[in-house]
Amino acid sequence: MGFARTCSVALVGVEGVVVEVQADLEPGVAAFALVGLPDKSLVESRDRVRAAVVNSGAEWPQKKLTVGLSPASVPKGGSGFDLAVACAVLGAAERIDPRAIADLVLLGELGLDGRVRPVRGVLPAVLAAAEAGYQQVVVPERTAGEASLVPGVSVLGVRSLRQLIAVLNDEPVPEEEPDGDGRPDAMLAGLTVPGAGVGTGLAAEAGALRDLADVAGQHGARTALEVAAAGGHHLLLQGPPGAGKTMLAERLPSVLPPLTRKESLEVTAVHSVAGILPPGEPLVRTAPYCAPHHSATMQSLVGGGQGMPRPGAVSLAHRGVLFLDEAPEFSGKALDALRQPLESGHVVVARSAGVVRLPARFLMVLAANPCPCGRHTLHGAGCDCPASQIRRYQSRLSGPLLDRVDLRVEVEPVSRADLLGQGARGEPSAAVAARVGEARDRAAARLDGTPWRANSEVPGHELRTRWHTDPGALAAAERDMERGLLTARGMDRVLRVAWTIADLAGHDRPGAQDVGLALQLRTGIARGVPAGFGAER
Secondary structure: OEEEEEEEEEEEOOEEEEEEEEEEEEOOOOEEEEEOOEOHHHHOHHHHHHHHHHHOOOOOOOOEEEEEEEOOOOOEOOOOOHHHHHHHHHHHOOOOOHHHHOOOEEOOEEOOOOEEEOOOOHHHHHHHHHHOOOOEEEEEHHHHHHHOOOOOOEEEEEOEHHHHHHHHOOOOOOOOOOOOOOOOOHHHHHHOOOOOOOOOOOOOOHHHOOOHHHOOOOHHHHHHHHHHHHHOOOEEEEOOOOOOHHHHHHOHHHHOOOOOHHHHHHHHHHHHHHOOOOOOOOOOOOOOEEOOOOOOOHHHHHOEOOOOOEOOHHHHOOOOEEEEOOHHHOOHHHHHOOHHHHHHOEEEEEEOOEEEEEEOOOEEEEEEOOOOOOOOOOOOOOOOOOHHHHHHHHOOOOHHHHOOOOEEEEOOOOOHHHHOOOOOOOOOHHHHHHHHHHHHHHHHHHOOOOOOOOHHHOOHHHHHHOOOOOOOOOHHHHHHHHOOOOOHHHHHHHHHHHHHHHHHHOOOOOOHHHHHHHHHHHHOOOOOOOOOOHHHO
16 A cells, blocks of 8 residues: 655646645555546546556556545646656655655646656746745746746756656656657647647737838827827727728837736736747747737637636737727627726636636727728718618727727828828837836836836726826816716726826826827817827927
8 A cells, every 4th residue: 555645736717726646556456546526638647647657667556546636626627737647656656755746746748658748837837836835846848947937946847757757766867869850849739729829919029029110190090009008098090991000009019118027927827828838938028919800709809618718818918919900890799798807907707617817907909990891081982881881880899898998099091191201200119119118117106006007007086086187187078078078987097098198298297288188089079289299299
């Protein structure tokens, strides 16, 4: 009779739960039972573990074997428990010292030849282990860099079960044969989800980001883009086809500030669980950019799927940009499902397998045509859409959703002079990003000691009672609210945008011009306020 225990981690969304893996050997007919609410892929680990142990040169115990996963009430799935199960069995069979694995957290899938294959979600799993007080983890060699991002944890990367057995027994570590040259590395297959694409949801490298100088004209839209980046405000770009709405949205990540260390870990954890973290790049440092097709379902946007819910587009765009091109073509249910994460910064998905809370603090950009043919706002362009059809098309973006959008901009067609370079060339992304960074620093200094980092995150009550505008600055906004042009939520959002404009202009607090520009960007009604910052003013 033998007993051994070690630990692994079960992922529930992007959060981990430390699971104790216990192995018990008793005299009797040779059998292998796995208990503790495992899913199908985890039940299949019995065959993988047995073959891996035998092919690693160890003897499989010919006794009644029971492996328990505790706590039994937590659903467990995936192949990441293979390494822990194998070591628990070997500890119970006294092939390795049970005390050597008692305080280890082991993550990894086993191939039939005993090689340790990488799995998704290593970063959130190691974070959960560190929070639970564990200081030593063993992971596949390919994901050791990802696990090393967690401070205070000793990480051991192994390529095979044979190597781990040798390390635990203080024996010479065997060398593994290198993979053949020129062949795809099958060891990386466990890091990605088939069909998701390696780069889904990730911004381009800093040197390959698209530059805002490529956009011809669009002075007002560029101002709105700068305000959105400086304060994290949601943006609606409405205009005819070919005006540059998509170009503007694609260049928004180039003016966003780099992610902080905390934000990078949050984003990397989500992308690791989703299987879109590029191999060899364990830490995401730039703001992600996610642009789902308008045929996307509600589950693909907010998260879901069979079994335990998986992150959707709103989570893949966490701390970055979610761009919904051709927004009226999206399903109404899918768009309205965004209303809760737009306010709270997270999404709670409930399924029969469990309830998952996923991060979703993103900057949303909507792009829409004015009508089905796109020529409604063009003079002399010959729009043939009936008025009723135009109303139906524009009503696909519901009022409650639009009320959560801080900036609404009409993107005008590009003039011949701007397109041919005869007008003034727009500023490059580097110049705009510098002003955005300075504005974010001013906001961070003002919000120091609070749970908020950007103006878009501050509750309206706090802005009204804690940080005051210039006397009389809100007079125009108050008149619009009395006339029904602004809701209470809209008033708060105008105030947030006004603070961002003041930060960009270097003002200590918003004045009447700052509030006027905020109203102009929200309502589309000209207020006689000059737009632009820096060289564009």
